[in-house]
Amino acid sequence: MPEITRRKFIGAAATAAMTAALAGCSSPSQDASSSSESASTSTSTSASTSASASASTSTSTSASASASASSTSAASSGAADGPMTLVILRHGESEWNKDNLFTGWTDVDLSETGRAEAVESGRALAAEGLDFDLCYTSYLKRAIHTLNIVLDEIDRAWLPVVKAWQLNERHYGALQGLNKSETAEKYGEDQVKIWRRNYDTRPPALEEGDERDAHLQPAYRDLDPADVPMCECLEDTVARAWPYFESEILPNMRAGKRVLIAAHGNSLRSLVMQLEKLSEEEVVELNIPTGIPLVYQFDQDMNVLEKRYIGDPALIEEKVDQVANQGKAK
Numbered sequence: 001m002p003e004i005t006r007r008k009f010i011g012a013a014a015t016a017a018m019t020a021a022l023a024g025c026s027s028p029s030q031d032a033s034s035s036s037e038s039a040s041t042s043t044s045t046s047a048s049t050s051a052s053a054s055a056s057t058s059t060s061t062s063a064s065a066s067a068s069a070s071s072t073s074a075a076s077s078g079a080a081d082g083p084m085t086l087v088i089l090r091h092g093e094s095e096w097n098k099d100n101l102f103t104g105w106t107d108v109d110l111s112e113t114g115r116a117e118a119v120e121s122g123r124a125l126a127a128e129g130l131d132f133d134l135c136y137t138s139y140l141k142r143a144i145h146t147l148n149i150v151l152d153e154i155d156r157a158w159l160p161v162v163k164a165w166q167l168n169e170r171h172y173g174a175l176q177g178l179n180k181s182e183t184a185e186k187y188g189e190d191q192v193k194i195w196r197r198n199y200d201t202r203p204p205a206l207e208e209g210d211e212r213d214a215h216l217q218p219a220y221r222d223l224d225p226a227d228v229p230m231c232e233c234l235e236d237t238v239a240r241a242w243p244y245f246e247s248e249i250l251p252n253m254r255a256g257k258r259v260l261i262a263a264h265g266n267s268l269r270s271l272v273m274q275l276e277k278l279s280e281e282e283v284v285e286l287n288i289p290t291g292i293p294l295v296y297q298f299d300q301d302m303n304v305l306e307k308r309y310i311g312d313p314a315l316i317e318e319k320v321d322q323v324a325n326q327g328k329a330k
Contacts, residue, residue, distance in 0.1 A: 083297045083305055084253040087130065088271065089262045091146040092117035092291040100180050104172035105214050105229075110142050117291025118146040122153020124310045125293055133257040135159050136249060138167040138264060139219050146291070147262035165223065166244035170266035173231025174204040176212050184329040198233065199280040205231040234266060234273075234283065241270040254300065265290075265323065276304060289319030 092114030096103040110118065131154075137147045144163065151157045175183065175195060184192040195203040206213050207230075214220050214228050229236065253259055261268070265288050273283040275296065288294070289309075297306040309316050 081300065083299060085130075085258045086253060086296045086298065087125070087132070087260045088268050088294050088296070089121055089146065089150065089260065090265055090268055090288045090290050090292070091140075091143040091262060092121070092149075094142040097290065102172040102175040102178050102180060102183075104169055104176040105140070106176050106212065107140050107217075107219070108142060110145050114142065114146070114290070115149060118149035119153055120311075121146070121291050121293050122150040125150065126154045128295075128310055130154075130293075130295070131258060132156060132159060132260045134252055135161045135260045135262070136167060137161060137163055137262045138169070138267065139163055139165045140168055140264070143167070143262050143264060147260070150260075150262065162248070164244055164248070165220065165227075166240045167261070167263040167267045169264035170234060170237040171214070171229040171232040172203055173206050173229075174210075176206075181329055189329055197284045199284060200233050200235045202231045202233045202236070234270065237266050238270040238273060241267045242274050245271055245274075250302075253298075275302070276307075287320045287323040289316055289323060292316055292319060 091110070093111045094103060094108050094114055095111050096106065096108045098111045098113065135147060135151070137143045147161065148157070151159060151161075172195075180192065180196075194201050213230065215225055220228050227240075249259060249261070261271075268288050269283060269286050272278065272286060272288070275298075278286065292315075293310045295306070295308050295310060296304060299305055
């Protein structure tokens with residue numbers, strides 16, 4: 001099906017599903033009595049264990065190879081006792097970012113602007129002299145392709161890359177495929193901001209059998225179905241992304257690995273919330289621009305020693321404002 005026709009079909013189907021789906025709006029606390037739902041959204045130790053176990057068995061052969069390579073390298077270099085370097089990068093503009101559509105787990109590619117942003121990100125990293133030992137990204141091609149372009153620009157295409165579904169974008173449920181501005185006109189800007197930014201309020205869920213359901217997609221065929229969401233709030237995203245970071249990424253950083261993560265607005269907000277110890281109220285106002293590397297240095301206790309975006313401050317501010325304004329009516 002041609003891409004334009006497919007977008008129109010998905011948008012029409014998404015709009016038709018919204019009325020029924022609104023009845024499914026909830027927060028993690030509202031449906032804690034549902035064992036299947038709480039299994040996918042729990043922030044308890046068991047959720048962390050499940051996420052780590054799932055990651056170790058289903059992050060693709062590149063994850064297994066990377067784990068082996070990183071353990072060998074860590075053994076040769078020994079544990080680091082100096083500052084730890086982490087760079088996070090939100091993927092470049094996607095085709096659906098360009099059209100101002102809710103994307104979530106929909107696997108859309110980069111726009112031409114997004115590819116150019118990835119090129120500039122790589123050049124900025126090269127100009128700063130930043131180098132890496134290990135990279136992480138999600139299962140979604142807009143993040144994967146961003147990382148590939150960056151690695152080409154810094155002449156590090158050979159670096160090990162781990163793909164982890166836990167770094168996927170937040171799942172926007174029945175909103176996926178809808179235009180953000182049009183949705184704001186229909187339901188109000190305040191409601192759309194709640195769906196986009198509220199920490200513990202989920203958007204309307206997909207219905208079983210919806211073509212947007214990730215249970216039907218090959219990328220997630222090896223996951224426990226309970227780990228595949230029908231919608232998520234930011235709290236749910238934190239519950240999968242942060243345990244993965246703690247169990248899989250942080251040990252490599254402590255072993256001296258310089259890490260680059262290319263992921264998504266909300267999975268990165270989930271990490272930044274924990275890394276910077278932001279409150280639920282503070283993270284609601286956090287916006288991460290596309291295609292701008294964010295460099296952190298931490299001590300061994302994960303205290304932030306340095307945080308800085310690489311790029312022109314005026315451009316960074318402009319991109320942050322663009323993200324903040326996506327949910328406003330035209």
